[in-house]
Amino acid sequence: MPDLLFISDVSPYRTAGQPPAPAGTHESIGVAANAVAAIAESRGLGFRHSEGAAAASISELERARMLVLFTIGETPWTAQQRLVIEERTASGALGLAGLHSATDSAYGWPAFGQLIGARFDGHPVTGEMSITVVDPGHPATAHLSSPWLFKEELYIFRGLVPDAHVLLAVELGSRPPAGAIADDWPDPYVLPLAWCIMRGPTRTFYTALGHFSAAYEDPGFLRHLSGGIEWVLDSGKAE
Numbered sequence: 001m002p003d004l005l006f007i008s009d010v011s012p013y014r015t016a017g018q019p020p021a022p023a024g025t026h027e028s029i030g031v032a033a034n035a036v037a038a039i040a041e042s043r044g045l046g047f048r049h050s051e052g053a054a055a056a057s058i059s060e061l062e063r064a065r066m067l068v069l070f071t072i073g074e075t076p077w078t079a080q081q082r083l084v085i086e087e088r089t090a091s092g093a094l095g096l097a098g099l100h101s102a103t104d105s106a107y108g109w110p111a112f113g114q115l116i117g118a119r120f121d122g123h124p125v126t127g128e129m130s131i132t133v134v135d136p137g138h139p140a141t142a143h144l145s146s147p148w149l150f151k152e153e154l155y156i157f158r159g160l161v162p163d164a165h166v167l168l169a170v171e172l173g174s175r176p177p178a179g180a181i182a183d184d185w186p187d188p189y190v191l192p193l194a195w196c197i198m199r200g201p202t203r204t205f206y207t208a209l210g211h212f213s214a215a216y217e218d219p220g221f222l223r224h225l226s227g228g229i230e231w232v233l234d235s236g237k238a239e
Contacts, residue, residue, distance in 0.1 A: 002048035066095040071105040092201025095232035100210040118157035139227035155208040168194035
């Protein structure tokens with residue numbers, strides 16, 4: 001039974017006779033799964049990649065220590081799966097990490113938006129971004145220089161939860177659309193890209209990065225991802 005369960009969309013690489021992958025599926029899923037598997041192995045944890053929520057059994061969800069999600073669209077979680085995830089994350093028994101498009105999924109599951117921390121609201125541009133390290137003391141960011149140049153889709157968000165502790169952000173040249181950031185976010189010209197959440201025993205880490213396969217060959221990004229996952233597993237504090 002895996003300690004760390006990586007749940008993604010169906011892989012875009014299908015063999016003859018299999019149904020096509022859903023629209024929006026990311027080609028980086030395979031390398032992302034390999035990267036998360038390596039992180040799990042480095043900690044002596046069992047790992048399994050579940051292609052699609054339907055392939056994740058209730059017994060796995062009841063026993064896993066952590067979920068890492070790389071999902072998109074109206075991911076078909078069942079009512080029983082949702083209940084197990086909600087109860088176990090609330091108790092601290094199950095940690096959660098969201099990778100890239102995880103904020104753009106499960107729109108019919110309101111509690112998921114609170115768990116992941118925000119909802120995707122578009123990606124207007126793609127290119128090399130100058131990313132600001134907001135919290136240089138967190139395990140996911142302590143190794144990064146600021147600014148950090150990284151090629152990525154620029155995500156904007158709506159409904160960022162007030163208790164999201166922002167780790168990475170990008171400075172904008174103009175005010176973002178209304179609702180793209182939390183009302184109490186101190187600077188409307190800075191858009192959050194990665195954050196963590198401590199809500200009692202609940203631990204969540206999310207990064208909008210990871211769209212391109214090349215990201216998973218970038219040592220800085222891999223340390224960012226592993227630091228976030230380890231923070232959740234260790235129930236660390238971002239202060």
